[in-house]
Amino acid sequence: MRVNKFSFKKLIMHAILVIWCTSIGMLLYFVITSSFKTNKTVFKQLWSLPEKLNLASFANAWSNLDFGRYTFNSVFVVIISVALVIIISAPASYALTRMKMRFANPITFFYLAGMGIPVQLLFIPLFKIMAPLNLINSLSGLIVIYVTLSIPFTVFLLTGFFLSIPSELEDASYIDGCNEFQTFFKIMVPMATPGIVTAAIFNFIGLWNEYMLALIFITGKENKTLSLGLYSLYSSLQYTSDWVSIFAGSVLVIIPTMIIFIVLSEKLISGITLGAIK
Amino acid sequence: MKRRRYIAWIFLAPSLILYLYFFVYPTIEAVRISFYRWSGFTANMEFIGFENFSKLISDDSFLAALKNTLLLLIIGGICIFLLAFIFSLFLGSGIKGKKVYRTIIFFPFIIAPVVHAIYWGLLVYNPRTGMLNQFFKLLHIETLAKFTFTDIRHIFGSVLFVVSWSSVGFYLILLMAGIERIPPYLYEAARIEGATELQMFFNITLPLVKEVLVIAMIFWGINAIKMFDLLYAFGGILPPRSLWTNAIYLYIVGFGKRDPIFQLGYASAIGVVTLLLVVIIAFIIRKLIRREIYEY
Numbered sequence: 295m296r297v298n299k300f301s302f303k304k305l306i307m308h309a310i311l312v313i314w315c316t317s318i319g320m321l322l323y324f325v326i327t328s329s330f331k332t333n334k335t336v337f338k339q340l341w342s343l344p345e346k347l348n349l350a351s352f353a354n355a356w357s358n359l360d361f362g363r364y365t366f367n368s369v370f371v372v373i374i375s376v377a378l379v380i381i382i383s384a385p386a387s388y389a390l391t392r393m394k395m396r397f398a399n400p401i402t403f404f405y406l407a408g409m410g411i412p413v414q415l416l417f418i419p420l421f422k423i424m425a426p427l428n429l430i431n432s433l434s435g436l437i438v439i440y441v442t443l444s445i446p447f448t449v450f451l452l453t454g455f456f457l458s459i460p461s462e463l464e465d466a467s468y469i470d471g472c473n474e475f476q477t478f479f480k481i482m483v484p485m486a487t488p489g490i491v492t493a494a495i496f497n498f499i500g501l502w503n504e505y506m507l508a509l510i511f512i513t514g515k516e517n518k519t520l521s522l523g524l525y526s527l528y529s530s531l532q533y534t535s536d537w538v539s540i541f542a543g544s545v546l547v548i549i550p551t552m553i554i555f556i557v558l559s560e561k562l563i564s565g566i567t568l569g570a571i572k
Numbered sequence: 573m574k575r576r577r578y579i580a581w582i583f584l585a586p587s588l589i590l591y592l593y594f595f596v597y598p599t600i601e602a603v604r605i606s607f608y609r610w611s612g613f614t615a616n617m618e619f620i621g622f623e624n625f626s627k628l629i630s631d632d633s634f635l636a637a638l639k640n641t642l643l644l645l646i647i648g649g650i651c652i653f654l655l656a657f658i659f660s661l662f663l664g665s666g667i668k669g670k671k672v673y674r675t676i677i678f679f680p681f682i683i684a685p686v687v688h689a690i691y692w693g694l695l696v697y698n699p700r701t702g703m704l705n706q707f708f709k710l711l712h713i714e715t716l717a718k719f720t721f722t723d724i725r726h727i728f729g730s731v732l733f734v735v736s737w738s739s740v741g742f743y744l745i746l747l748m749a750g751i752e753r754i755p756p757y758l759y760e761a762a763r764i765e766g767a768t769e770l771q772m773f774f775n776i777t778l779p780l781v782k783e784v785l786v787i788a789m790i791f792w793g794i795n796a797i798k799m800f801d802l803l804y805a806f807g808g809i810l811p812p813r814s815l816w817t818n819a820i821y822l823y824i825v826g827f828g829k830r831d832p833i834f835q836l837g838y839a840s841a842i843g844v845v846t847l848l849l850v851v852i853i854a855f856i857i858r859k860l861i862r863r864e865i866y867e868y
Contacts, residue, residue: 304665304667307662307665307667308667310662311659311662311667311673311677314659314677315673315676315677317737318676318677318679318680319676321680321683321688321691324691324695324703325687325690325691325695328695337700337701340695340701340703341703381586382586382587382590383587385583385584385586385587386583386584386586386587386588388583389580389581389583389584390584393577393579393580393583394577394580395577395580395581395584396577398580401584401588405587405591408591408595408596409794410794410847410850410851410854411595411599411847411850412797412798412818412819412843412846412847412850413798413800414798414800414818414819414822414823414842414843414846415598415599415602415822415840415843415844415846415847416595416598416599416602416843417822417823417826417827417839417843418602418605418826418836418839418840418843419597419598419599419601419602419605419840420594420598421613422601422613423593423594423597423598423601425613438590438594439594441590442590442591442594442595443594443595445587445590445591445595446591446595449587473579474576474579474580474583475579478583499682502684503682503683503684503685503686503801504801505684505686505801505805506800506801506804506823510823510827521684521686521801524684524686524687524690525686525805528686528689528690528693528805528808529805529808529809530809531808531809537694537701540690540694541690544684544686544687544690544691547684547686547687548683548684548687551682551683551684552682554682555679555682559675559678560675563674563675563678563745566742566745566746566749567745567746567749
């Protein structure tokens with residue numbers, strides 16, 4: 295009796311979880327299959343697989359709708375931004391947690407408080423600051439904004455990681471005559487690699503997917519990022535009704551984050567745990 | 573070798589300079605601008621004291637946006653944490669395929685919000701092209717088969733579901749991490765005493781996961797209040813007012829959607845109110861869940 299009741303409960307749980315996960319799988323199925331269909335058939339044969347792999351939508355999105363250009367812009371901006379935010383945040387996090395500096399706690403708090411600032415508050419003053427520096431409608435300008443706005447969360451994650459590293463190795467390194475820079479690069483960076491990888495993945499996903507800041511600070515077509523390009527295409531839909539190109543664009547947007555997810559999801563998930571919960 | 577403390581400032585300097593100039597300074601500047609009438613980046617600024625703020629109180633659009641922001645925060649938060657707790661109980665029950673389920677539930681988190689908006693907007697909710705109405709027709713549920721999910725009266729509820737559906741995985745992972753740290757012997761002892769699952773949840777899991785829950789809820793609060801990408805894209809060409817939150821209203825007032833509006837002082841005042849909201853929410857969450865940390 296007890297055994298029966300037990301497995302019945304399990305069955306219900308599995309059923310609910312499977313339904314939930316199916317709804318997630320459906321997003322991938324429909325977006326990907328729709329991108330291979332034609333504008334005539336896409337909604338009429340919503341459930342079926344495309345009859346043949348029609349790549350016209352991708353060709354059209356890539357060259358006529360400039361998604362090739364947008365992809366290049368996104369890759370350029372996001373990779374440089376992620377690299378820069380790590381390069382400046384990792385030493386800062388190390389200094390704040392490990393170097394026994396003065397005011398370390400208030401400065402850490404000062405950085406973390408940035409996570410609570412609603413980004414929208416910064417739109418207008420940032421626009422005002424960036425304009426005289428010629429950083430409006432420029433990819434470098436977007437990089438500056440991406441890097442700066444990513445500092446608080448990155449420092450939040452990395453200080454968590456640096457705190458969890460035992461101090462023996464560091465002490466030994468100083469005793470062996472290494473200076474602060476050698477200790478940081480040769481001992482601490484390798485030890486903190488899981489944290490740095492997590493922070494890099496998080497920033498990559500966040501920046502690759504965002505279009506709000508690009509919408510504000512990129513005013514010309516030639517500098518659009520992929521997400522912004524997709525948003526623009528979608529919001530002009532009622533004039534074009536070029537559905538399949540929208541789905542092709544969507545596939546282009548999700549490919550990089552999906553690859554990262556497939557390869558690194560375990561790292562990402564354990565990273566959230568380690569970084570956010572100290 | 574003697575450690576030199578000033579070196580730490582060299583490590584700190586690059587991030588601190590960027591942070592001060594492109595983050596802290598604009599924040600202060602935004603607060604200042606909110607006390608001015610300023611209608612365009614080249615126009616002159618005119619000091620008007622609290623006039624922008626008093627205008628906000630009688631601005632119906634702002635009040636609607638504020639209401640939506642709070643709805644998103646509270647209703648969305650309840651949905652997400654309820655679901656996250658239910659899933660964490662399921663996955664913590666020794667069920668098979670725990671890691672696979674967890675990974676899949678987390679998956680929508682990495683999908684671009686604009687893609688969520690396209691998928692749900694075009695392929696699910698849309699009365700002509702979406703599958704949801706067809707699905708309910710198939711089940712012969714007539715009221716839902718004719719229900720327009722993208723109607724301006726229902727669109728906020730529809731997007732609230734998408735927000736919860738796509739965010740629950742992240743909070744599930746945080747909660748599960750907190751729950752997994754609870755030593756198993758507490759549950760064993762409770763089981764020997766004859767405690768039910770529900771009793772164990774309220775008397776062991778919930779109090780011991782408190783610390784993680786506070787972090788997760790503050791995360792949600794911040795994310796909900798500044799959420800923009802999904803909501804804005806969900807509205808298509810011009811998001812209807814029923815979809816506006818503070819974040820969207822600020823953008824529309826400041827930059828306009830199709831034609832620039834440039835009420836920059838007024839928009840900044842919206843931002844300042846939103847910032848106050850974050851502070852209040854963080855304070856309430858801290859107070860509500862008192863920080864009794866249980867040692868175990």
